[in-house]
Amino acid sequence: MTAEKIRKFALIHFTQNGYEGASLADISSEVGIKKQSIYNYFKGKDELFLAVFQDVAVREMLFVEDYLKCSSLLTLENMLYGFLNEYRKRYEREDDTKFFLRMAFFPPGHLRREIVDYCNRHLDRTVLLLESFFESAASKGEMHSDVSVERASAAFTALLDGVFVEMLYGDMERSLKRLDASWYVYWRGVKNS
Amino acid sequence: MTAEKIRKFALIHFTQNGYEGASLADISSEVGIKKQSIYNYFKGKDELFLAVFQDVAVREMLFVEDYLKCSSLLTLENMLYGFLNEYRKRYEREDDTKFFLRMAFFPPGHLRREIVDYCNRHLDRTVLLLESFFESAASKGEMHSDVSVERASAAFTALLDGVFVEMLYGDMERSLKRLDASWYVYWRGVKNS
DNA sequence: CCACTCCTTACGAACGTTCGTCAGTTTATT
């Protein structure tokens, strides 16, 4: 119970202030305990951080897998556009994605390799899942034959990252506008006819 | 001279470790002085940071303005693609863009408002400059009439951010692949005929 | 029902280290 609360507030503080900027004192005071008590549940700051990171990474992957599972019957157009919007909603609802992006882009120096490796595997798996959808959509003639599967999926993940980035700024109006524009142009470039 | 060296190494450390993660001791030791000597040139860490931020922001805007000035005669296609590639090269060459992105996305808490305001003005100005190019390109029939100027420029800036993000990961091979794919799909969606 | 032990969980106090910062002094340059 307490361990869960620690994880929860640690996520918030790591997301907001980064690894170095988040202090165990701040985290524990939100939980309602002293910083020393954290050591009853975690060996130190690093272990707490990595536990939070692990949690987030698992949930992040689960979200992708669940969405793709539920949307396997949709057309490519509806599936991709839905994916963008579901991810956007999730981004607004949870700190997970923001945390994950922050640590993927700017990991704490002494945990860099560990985190980068994990993120690369995460990214590879996501691309793999997506590409199989593009593959089957291409065979159904939903994509223009001038656009290869690799290009379409690579451009889509880049689009997704671009949307994330815009949301990091926090300006919701602008990010919605960009999502709309990006998707409009993207689909014009990919669709058949 | 010394002040310039301090700025230079401060930029490197702030870029690599963030505001909280970069210590005056580390910065000064690279310069070859003690950390207290920094106070001969800057009132404190905040002033040093803001000076570096200011430098970077100015250079960043200058780069955009210069490129657009030199490329005003090109076709939209060549201008935009060149812009992507020049920015990518600059990103590899300098720490400026990486620093700017890091601080725009995750500013130190107590300087947040100042930085966010500055970045918003920066972004507004960039979009303004770009839109005038799209405007004139549209009137020359270089863009498809189904794609509005706002959409095309919003999608392009999102594309640019997506490329930046990919470069933050550091995997150059993957980011080149994504740049190619993003641009290919984007231009298919925007071009006339 | 009581007394005893065991285990968990929280805390106060303190650790050593690093942080940014200030004051005073020496060195070097003009």
Next chain:
DNA sequence: AATAAACTGACGAACGTTCGTAAGGAGTGG
């Protein structure tokens, strides 16, 4: 001699971490 720039030394504050201990609950034996 004067001025700027580097130094030494020290400061309080905050950091993550460790230690010993006290409070409370669970389970056991008398």
